[in-house]
Each structure stands twice: as C-alpha cells, then as structure tokens.
Amino acid sequence: MTATPDADAESLPKSWDPGAVEADIYQGWVDAGYFTADPASDKPAYSIVLPPPNVTGSLHMGHALDHTLMDALTRRKRMQGFEVLWLPGMDHAGIATQTLVEKQLTAGGTTKEELGRERFIDKVWEWKQESGGTIGAQMRRLGDGVDWSRDRFTMDDGLSRAVRTIFKKLYDAGLIYQAERLVNWSPVLETAISDLEVKYEDVEGELVSFRYGSLSDDEPHIIVATTRVETMLGDTAIAVHPDDERYRHLVGASLPHPFLDTEIVIVADTHVDPEFGTGAVKVTPAHDPNDFEIGLRHSLPMPTIMDTKGRIAATGTQFDGMDRFEARVKVREALAEQGRIVAEKRPYLHSVGHSERSGEPIEPRLSLQWWVKVEALAKAAGDAVRNGHTVIHPPSLEPRWFAWVDNMHDWCISRQLWWGHRIPIWHGPNGETVCVGPDETPPEGWEQDSDVLDTWFSSALWPFSTMGWPDRTPELDKFYPTTVLVTGYDILFFWVARMMMFGTFVADDPAITGDGQRSAPVPFENVFLHGLIRDEHGRKMSKSRGNGIDPLDWVEAFGADALRFTLARGASPGGDLAIGEDHARASRNFATKLFNATRFALMNGASPAPLPEAAALTDADRWILGRLEEVRAEVDTALDAYEFSRACESLYHFAWDEFCDWYVELAKVQLGEGVSHTTAVLAAVLDTLLKLLHPVMPFVTEVLWKTLTGGESLVVADWPQASGIALDTAAAQRIADTQKLITEVRRFRSDQGLADRQRVPARLSGISPAGLDDHVPAVRALAWLTDADEGFSPSASVEVRLSGGTVVVEVDTSGTVDVAAERRRLEKDLAAAQKELAGTTAKLGNDAFLAKAPAEVVDKIRARQQVAREEVDRINARLAGLPSPR
Incomplete structure (x- = not known):
C-alpha cells in the first residue's frame, strides 16, 4: 500500500527547472550571511583567496573550473564546522584595461594624450564603476559562496598601500634596481610585456641567407641566415663555435657592415650549433635574447635600431623611419642589389611570439626598466616546498616547480603605461632618486617615475594584501596563511611563484607573525594544481579554433549544477579534462534523476526518522545503508586529496546505479508489502547523499534537502559523519x-x-x-x-x-x-559454451601445461570445463524442446 502523499512533496514542482529557482536560492544564501567570515570565531580557520580575474573580462570555462573546485572545498569545510573565508576580488589588468579604454576614447574622437594622465586615469575609474561588475554577476550565477563583504580590487587604496610598502622594503634591501636589459616589447602598446602575455604561433615567413665580407669565395667572408633580415642593421658580431675548423682562422677578425660605417667582429661562442645552417650566426644584442647573452659575454656594442613603435631609427641609413616589416623587404632588396643574397626560402614556417593583447609580433628590445633581483627570493620559495611548509598537489608537479624557481631570471616589473600602480620612485633635478614609502612625502619639486608596475607585482601580494597587510588585522590573525591555493598548472610559475617569493619575503613582518605565537612563512599551506579544459576531442579550447565554450551558456541550457558537476567530475590533480555538451546534458539528467527519486520518496511519506535495529531491516536496507557508509568514506578520502573526479564518480554511480536504479525500485516493492520503515531508510540515504553532493551541486540539493528535512539550509548543515553501519x-x-x-x-x-x-x-x-x-x-x-x-x-x-x-x-x-528468436539466442549461447569447453579441454589435455601450472590453476580450469559441459547439455536440451520451425 502506498502512503498518502506528504504535504511537503506538494511544494516541489513536478520537474526540476534550475533557471526558475537558482537566482533566488543564491540571493537567499547571501542575505542570510552564510558566506560572511567572522575572524572572531573560535572555529578552526579555512581560507582561500580567489585568483583575481581581469576586470575587463568575463568568466571562461577555466574560471568556471577554478570557481567550482574552490566553492566545493569551502562549502564542505563550512559544513565540517570551520570558519571559512573565501575572499573574492579582481585584478586591474593594466594592459587590457588601458587598451580597452583607449579604444573607447578613439571611437569618441580623442586620445589619452589629449586628455593627459590624470584625466585618463579618471576615465578608467569611470569605466570600472560602470562595467566592472560583469564577473561578479557571473560568479553569482555559478553559485560562488564568496564573502562579498570583503571583495577586493588590486587598485583599492589598501592594496595600493601594500604595493608601495613592499616596493620600498625590496628597494631598501637592494632587491629592486634599474637597468637596461632585453624585454618583450609591444610596438602597438609601446610597453614591455610579461612572458605570460606572449603567445607563440607558427607563421609563414622567409629565411634569408646572405654574406658578410667579400663577395669572392677566395677572400674572407661568412654566410649567415635569418628570418628577420632587418635586424642586421643592429648586428655587431658574427658568432661561430670555437671548435669549428671552418671558421677558426677568422675568429677575432672583422668584416665591414654593408650599410653602416662599422665593423662586424667574429667571436667564438659555445652557444652556436656548428651543425645548424652554416654554423655561423649573426649577433644583434639589442634585439634577440640569445644574442644579448652573447653580447654580454663578449662585451659587444648593443645599439637599439628601433623606436618604441617598431620603426627603424638612429641607424643613419636610408631605412630610418621605415616600419620594421617594410624595412625587412627593403633591406633584403638592398642586399640583393649588392649581390649578397645567397639563398631565400619562402614560405618558411617558424614560431613567432605575439602580444596577447594587441596581436602583433613582439619585438625583443633593449630597454631601461625596473627589475626585481630574484635569486634569494626564488630560493626561499623553493625551500618552502622542500621544507614542507607548502605542499604541492599532485606531488608529480614538484619537479616543474623546482625547475622554474631554481632557474629564475630577474623579473622586469616596469610597464610603460598610465593605468596601474605607479612606481614609487622620485627623480631629482640632478639625477637623484629616492623611493618614497606610503607614509612618506616626496621631496618638493621632484618628479615621480612615469612607469607603472607589472600587474603581477600587485597580484603577488594578493594572499595578504587583501587581508589588510601591512597593518595587523583580525583577518590576518585568523585566516593567514591561507589554507589552499587552487589554480591551473599553466600559471604555476607566473603567479604562484611570485606569491611565494613575496609571501616568504614578508614572513617575519609583525603584521604576519601577529603576537609571535605563530609563524607563517608562506602565503598558502597547499597548492592544488588542476589541468586545462579541453574539448571533447582533447583539443585545447581557444577562440581561434572556435571550440571555446561560454560557461554561462551551459548554465542557461542545463543549470549551474550540471555545469559544476561536469567540471568537478573531470577534475583530478594535474590532469587535463575533456568535456563537451553531452557531458553537461548527462549531468543535467543526473540532477533530474535525484529530483525524481526524492520526489518519489516524499510522495510516499519519507521524512527523517530513527532507523530500526539492523535485525529489523531488510537485505535491501542493510545493503544500501552499508554502501552509503562506504561511499561517504570514499568521498571524504577523495576530497581530502583534492581528487574531485574520484569523489564525483563514486557519488554518481552510487546515486544512479545503486540507489535510484535498484534501492528505489526495491523500496517500491517493500512499500507495497507494508514495510513501514522503508520511508525512514529512503530519507536517511537521501539526507546523507544530498549533503555529500551539495558542495558540487548546491542548488538542486538545497531544494530537495530542505523539502525533505525542513532544515534551514545545507550551507550550514553538518557534514555527514561515520554512521557506524558496516556493509x-x-x-x-x-x-x-x-x-x-x-x-x-x-x-x-x-x-x-x-x-x-x-x-x-x-x-x-x-x-x-x-x-x-x-x-x-x-x-x-x-x-x-x-x-x-x-x-x-x-x-x-x-x-x-x-x-x-x-x-x-x-x-x-x-x-x-518468438520461437525463431529463442532459437537464435540459444544457438549463440551454445556457441559460447562450446568454445569455452573446447578451450578448457585443450588446456587440460596439454601435458606440458599440466606439468608447470599450479594445482589451484588446474583445479579452476577443471571447474570451468565442468560448468561449460553442463551448459552445453542444458542448451542442447532446450533447443530440442523448442517447437519445430514451420
């Protein structure tokens, strides 16, 4: 007999429609203050700072993965009784933001130069206030349980103060200096850019071989090849390998430059590969990273032959004023007129770095910039992992970490922009310089350095600047160091290493050490590195391929829970995950399956109630409750190890294959037989199952659990503990x-x-x-x-x-x-049984096998032979009993 429908069941709709309820559910959580951290709490602390997305952007699928995993971690810890701080914020994105606002100004008929620096900065702030909320709205759609009361921005006053403080500390320690070095230069943006902002693409160019020296083969000459023939205007040497017999007699000699009144010296350097090309390379120290190193080793002149816009300049040749690409053609033609072109290969496919923001090929360029001396800082970052202060998950990525931090080059931190943290260096009328701290006044009449800091500089302070450093704050006392950093392995060096360097640098600061009773030598205790998202064919998602997916499209189509479960189900430490729309559809179906199973339980009167003693339970009850306990333990173990995929797979197969497909069906039989405690078992399993799924699927589980239990919210419910029910x-x-x-x-x-x-x-x-x-x-x-x-x-x-x-x-x-169908089925089974019988009989008839095989193996084969023989007899008898075909 089926119980009378419970009143609570009627409050559920007949089907799950996430779009109709998710926004209201989320706002209810925020209004209730569930995500607001209390630093005065006596609960143990658990903290994560959100890797700050660029204020100009919107969330892509990689962000959605990051946010899903962080939200799952923090929701679980909150349920486990921790005081949780998940601190949100955004990065000011110097280059991206300035470029965007400049384009808007151009469309309006003006430029940043016409406005001037101060008015332009005001315009950027206006844009930020009007358009900077896109990501926050998207985070709400995903269900991010962040503490909105502590939302931070890398250009906020407090964070700006932190930037000026650490700059002065580093400067006074001799770790910041100014020098002329080679940088990635963007001629469109007219600034140095970081390695992370350079994307390499294979392009079709040309490889030009030309000769320095005499046009006669009998007189001193050397042939070199280049894909950037215009840079020969900055050549100051030709390098050969010291053991190369072909050129040993020329080392130390000089050859005239075809267009300049200079000599090209021939140097011996082990960097040169004598097997590649002619074994001789042109050296342009001011426009190539390898050539720059050769130039340093041999004290070569380093003339810069291009201006900030990528135009040939200051060479005194007919090429001055030409764009670098125009000069490439004209220099080649001029060399050809002199008879110096030996060979031209086109198209020649080679890799070229491009500016991620402006799209043009970057230009390696010698430039006066500000630098951080990283040797000691990088060693401290490496030692923090070696000493176990910070643990990298998975451990297999530790070698990559050490390879980076143990071989790090000094960091260029200056950018030739207006939007960003302006470098706190002031220049006097006679060339003097002074670093001015946040509480200091610059000398009257001095001018501030015009450059701003690399965005990664302020981002490197994120774990502690967002909590109020350099002041001592309740947040720092309670939540620092943060518990875990969640990010993709692709920015392990660019961002994680910088945070580790700055975090270890300020480890002894009183604001960090607090009352001296604790030591926080690192910004985070754990680093969880997940892989990259790829499409269903395993290809990296990108705009150029057209295979990128807007996560909000999936939220619209399938619901936030489906997106989140799809991402978490594929996430394992260090491993890439391939996803497609079919995966999201399957996750939506899973949410629907949960909804229908819970609705069935509610319609049959399920509600939390004490379970009877084990002896009074049915086999089905004992089985499902024992399996539930096993799954609970599996999920805890997996999530503690950041193995989201394993946790989700365990929950999915238990919920779908065991609970919904079997126990619910068996429960229908029990209900029909009047087994009264069946509803209590249904409620007990759903109570725990919905709690276990809540961190990854917060919306559907919230609706179902509150309806089932009448509880306040899963956000503040207790995480399932060991039930003591063994299988x-x-x-x-x-x-x-x-x-x-x-x-x-x-x-x-x-x-x-x-x-x-x-x-x-x-x-x-x-x-x-x-x-x-x-x-x-x-x-x-x-x-x-x-x-x-x-x-x-x-x-x-x-x-x-x-x-x-x-x-x-x-x-x-x-x-x-269908007699014919039955005959076909039996004949198929007979063939399989006969094959098994023949195989086992052959083995048992092989004396060599019997002499070598262990007795237990032989016994197993004999048993298989007997089963197969009985099966053959049974099927033959069944075939004989079938009606004759008409």
Missing part, C-alpha cells in the same frame, strides 16, 4: 544475486521479444537453495512475472547461475514467444 556482506551478496537474476530475466524477456512490463506467468525453481526466499516478490515485480497457476505449461526457460546455486525461471509465453 552486511551476506545481505549485499543476496542483493547482488537478486539483481543478477532480475537482469538476466529481463535480458531473456528481451530476447524473447516480450514488451517491457508485459507480465507473463512464471515458475521459479532453486530459490531456496540460492537463499533468495525473501526476494521472490522483488524478482516477480521487477522482472514483470506473475505466479504460475495449476495449469501452467512452460514454453521457455532460463537458468541463472548465482553465488548460492542456480535458479531456473520457466515462463509460459504461449502466443507471445
């Missing part, structure tokens, strides 16, 4: 046998061509020896069988071998059985 292995085996029996009968019915749910009379033999007496009602109900009457005359049968014996199911399919 009853005997009951589990009987359930497994029951499942196998039902499955095989269903397969048999399908082979017979019986329609789904078409009930047929049947007789079950061997049930008692198999130990399944209590499960006959379930078998009959779920295999759509009815009791055989006195005149029962079976027309077909199937034998199912179970752990406790063989059950024979005979059915009367008179008028419904």
Whole structure:
C-alpha cells in the first residue's frame, strides 16, 4: 500500500527547472550571511583567496573550473564546522584595461594624450564603476559562496598601500634596481610585456641567407641566415663555435657592415650549433635574447635600431623611419642589389611570439626598466616546498616547480603605461632618486617615475594584501596563511611563484607573525594544481579554433549544477579534462534523476526518522545503508586529496546505479508489502547523499534537502559523519544475486521479444537453495512475472547461475514467444559454451601445461570445463524442446 502523499512533496514542482529557482536560492544564501567570515570565531580557520580575474573580462570555462573546485572545498569545510573565508576580488589588468579604454576614447574622437594622465586615469575609474561588475554577476550565477563583504580590487587604496610598502622594503634591501636589459616589447602598446602575455604561433615567413665580407669565395667572408633580415642593421658580431675548423682562422677578425660605417667582429661562442645552417650566426644584442647573452659575454656594442613603435631609427641609413616589416623587404632588396643574397626560402614556417593583447609580433628590445633581483627570493620559495611548509598537489608537479624557481631570471616589473600602480620612485633635478614609502612625502619639486608596475607585482601580494597587510588585522590573525591555493598548472610559475617569493619575503613582518605565537612563512599551506579544459576531442579550447565554450551558456541550457558537476567530475590533480555538451546534458539528467527519486520518496511519506535495529531491516536496507557508509568514506578520502573526479564518480554511480536504479525500485516493492520503515531508510540515504553532493551541486540539493528535512539550509548543515553501519556482506551478496537474476530475466524477456512490463506467468525453481526466499516478490515485480497457476505449461526457460546455486525461471509465453528468436539466442549461447569447453579441454589435455601450472590453476580450469559441459547439455536440451520451425 502506498502512503498518502506528504504535504511537503506538494511544494516541489513536478520537474526540476534550475533557471526558475537558482537566482533566488543564491540571493537567499547571501542575505542570510552564510558566506560572511567572522575572524572572531573560535572555529578552526579555512581560507582561500580567489585568483583575481581581469576586470575587463568575463568568466571562461577555466574560471568556471577554478570557481567550482574552490566553492566545493569551502562549502564542505563550512559544513565540517570551520570558519571559512573565501575572499573574492579582481585584478586591474593594466594592459587590457588601458587598451580597452583607449579604444573607447578613439571611437569618441580623442586620445589619452589629449586628455593627459590624470584625466585618463579618471576615465578608467569611470569605466570600472560602470562595467566592472560583469564577473561578479557571473560568479553569482555559478553559485560562488564568496564573502562579498570583503571583495577586493588590486587598485583599492589598501592594496595600493601594500604595493608601495613592499616596493620600498625590496628597494631598501637592494632587491629592486634599474637597468637596461632585453624585454618583450609591444610596438602597438609601446610597453614591455610579461612572458605570460606572449603567445607563440607558427607563421609563414622567409629565411634569408646572405654574406658578410667579400663577395669572392677566395677572400674572407661568412654566410649567415635569418628570418628577420632587418635586424642586421643592429648586428655587431658574427658568432661561430670555437671548435669549428671552418671558421677558426677568422675568429677575432672583422668584416665591414654593408650599410653602416662599422665593423662586424667574429667571436667564438659555445652557444652556436656548428651543425645548424652554416654554423655561423649573426649577433644583434639589442634585439634577440640569445644574442644579448652573447653580447654580454663578449662585451659587444648593443645599439637599439628601433623606436618604441617598431620603426627603424638612429641607424643613419636610408631605412630610418621605415616600419620594421617594410624595412625587412627593403633591406633584403638592398642586399640583393649588392649581390649578397645567397639563398631565400619562402614560405618558411617558424614560431613567432605575439602580444596577447594587441596581436602583433613582439619585438625583443633593449630597454631601461625596473627589475626585481630574484635569486634569494626564488630560493626561499623553493625551500618552502622542500621544507614542507607548502605542499604541492599532485606531488608529480614538484619537479616543474623546482625547475622554474631554481632557474629564475630577474623579473622586469616596469610597464610603460598610465593605468596601474605607479612606481614609487622620485627623480631629482640632478639625477637623484629616492623611493618614497606610503607614509612618506616626496621631496618638493621632484618628479615621480612615469612607469607603472607589472600587474603581477600587485597580484603577488594578493594572499595578504587583501587581508589588510601591512597593518595587523583580525583577518590576518585568523585566516593567514591561507589554507589552499587552487589554480591551473599553466600559471604555476607566473603567479604562484611570485606569491611565494613575496609571501616568504614578508614572513617575519609583525603584521604576519601577529603576537609571535605563530609563524607563517608562506602565503598558502597547499597548492592544488588542476589541468586545462579541453574539448571533447582533447583539443585545447581557444577562440581561434572556435571550440571555446561560454560557461554561462551551459548554465542557461542545463543549470549551474550540471555545469559544476561536469567540471568537478573531470577534475583530478594535474590532469587535463575533456568535456563537451553531452557531458553537461548527462549531468543535467543526473540532477533530474535525484529530483525524481526524492520526489518519489516524499510522495510516499519519507521524512527523517530513527532507523530500526539492523535485525529489523531488510537485505535491501542493510545493503544500501552499508554502501552509503562506504561511499561517504570514499568521498571524504577523495576530497581530502583534492581528487574531485574520484569523489564525483563514486557519488554518481552510487546515486544512479545503486540507489535510484535498484534501492528505489526495491523500496517500491517493500512499500507495497507494508514495510513501514522503508520511508525512514529512503530519507536517511537521501539526507546523507544530498549533503555529500551539495558542495558540487548546491542548488538542486538545497531544494530537495530542505523539502525533505525542513532544515534551514545545507550551507550550514553538518557534514555527514561515520554512521557506524558496516556493509552486511551476506545481505549485499543476496542483493547482488537478486539483481543478477532480475537482469538476466529481463535480458531473456528481451530476447524473447516480450514488451517491457508485459507480465507473463512464471515458475521459479532453486530459490531456496540460492537463499533468495525473501526476494521472490522483488524478482516477480521487477522482472514483470506473475505466479504460475495449476495449469501452467512452460514454453521457455532460463537458468541463472548465482553465488548460492542456480535458479531456473520457466515462463509460459504461449502466443507471445518468438520461437525463431529463442532459437537464435540459444544457438549463440551454445556457441559460447562450446568454445569455452573446447578451450578448457585443450588446456587440460596439454601435458606440458599440466606439468608447470599450479594445482589451484588446474583445479579452476577443471571447474570451468565442468560448468561449460553442463551448459552445453542444458542448451542442447532446450533447443530440442523448442517447437519445430514451420
């Protein structure tokens, strides 16, 4: 008998429609203050700072993965009784933001130069106030449980003060200096850019081989090749390998430059590969990283031959004023006129670095910039991992970490922009310089340095500047160092290493050490590195391929829970994940499956209630409760190790394959038999299951759990603890046998061509020896069988071998059985049995095998032979009993 529908069940809609409820659910969480951290709490602290997305952008699928994993971690810890701070914020994105606002000004008929620096900065702030909220709105759509009261921006006053403070500390320690070095230069943006802002692409160019020196082969000359022939205007040397016999006699000699009144010296350097090309390379120290190093080793002149816009300048040749690409053609033509071109190869495919923001090929360029001396800082960052202060997950990425920090070059921190943290260096009228701290006044009449700091400089302070450093604050006392940093392995060097360097540098600061009772030598105790998102074909997502996915499109189509579960289910430490729309659709179906199962339970009166003693439970009850406890433990172990994929797979298969597909169906039988405690078991399993799924699927679980339990919110519910219910292995085996029996009968019915749910009379033999007496009602109900009457005359049968014996199911399919189909099925089974019999017989007839094989192996093969022989006899008898074909 089915219970009267519970009133709470009526509050659920008939189907799950995430778009209708998610926004209101999220706002309810925020209004309730669930995500606001209390530094005065006596709960243990758990903290994460959000890797700040660029204020100009919108969330892409990589962000969605980051946010899903961080939200899952913080939601679980909050349920486990921790005081959780997940601190949000955005990066001012110097280059991207300035470029965007400049384009808007150009469209309006003006430029930043016409406005002047101060008015331009005001315009950027205006843009930020009007358009900078896009990402925040998207985060709400995803369900991010961040503490909005502590939202930060890298240009906020407090963070600006932190930037000026650490700059002065580094400067006074001799770790910041100004020098002329080679940088990645963007001629469009007219600034140095970081390595992270350079994207390499294969392009079709040309490889030009030309000769320095005499045009006669009998006189001193050397042939060199280049893809950037215009840079020969800045050549100051030709390098050959010191062991190269072809050029040893020329080392130390000089050859005239074809267009300049200078000499090109020939130097010996081990950097040169004598097997590549002619074994001689042109050296342009001011426009190539490798050439710059050669220039340093040999004290070569380093003339810069291009201005900030990439135009040839200051060479005194006819090429001055030309764009670098125009000069490339004209220099080649001029060399050809002199008869110096030896060979031209085009198209020549080679890799060229491009500015990520402006798209043009970058120009390596010698430039006066500000630098951080990283040797000591990088060593401290490396030692923090070696000493176990920070743990990298997975450990397999540790070697990559050490490879980077142990071989780091000094960091160029200056940018030739207006938007950003202006370098706090002031220049006097006679060339003096002074670094001015945040609480100091610059000398009257001095001018501030015009450059701003690399965006990564302020981002490197993020874990502690966002909590109020350089002041001592309750947030620093409670939540620093942060517990874990979640990010992709692709920015391990660019961002993580910089945070580690600055975090270890200020480790002894009083604001960090607090009352001296604790030491925080690192900005985070754990670094969890996940992989990159790829499409369903394993290709990296990118705009150029057209395979990028807007995560909000999936939220619209499938719901936030489906997006989140898809991402978390594919996330493992260090591993890439390939996803497509089919994965999101499957996750939506999973949410619907949960919804329908819970609605069924509610409609049948399920609500939290004490469970009876184990002896009063059915096999199905003991099995599902024992499996639930195993899954709970598996999920805890996996999440503690950041193995989201393993946790989600365990929950998915338990929820769908075991609970929904089997227990709910068995529960229907129990309810029909009046087993009253079935609703309590349904409620107990759903209570725990919804809690375990909540960190990854917060919306659907919130709706279902509150309706089921009447509780306040899953956000503040207790995380499931060990139930003490061990899996009853005997009951589990009987359930497994029951499942196998039902499955095989269903397969048999399908082979017979019986329609789904078409009930047929049947007789079950061997049930008692198999130990399944209590499960006959379930078998009959779920295999759509009815009791055989006195005149029962079976027309077909199937034998199912179970752990406790063989059950024979005979059915009367008179008028419904397809004799031809049954014959085909039996003949297929006979062929398989005969193959097994032949294989085992052959092995047992092989004396060499019998002499070498262990006795237990031989016994197993003999047992398989006997089973196969019996199967052959059984099938042959069944075939003989079938009606003759007409």
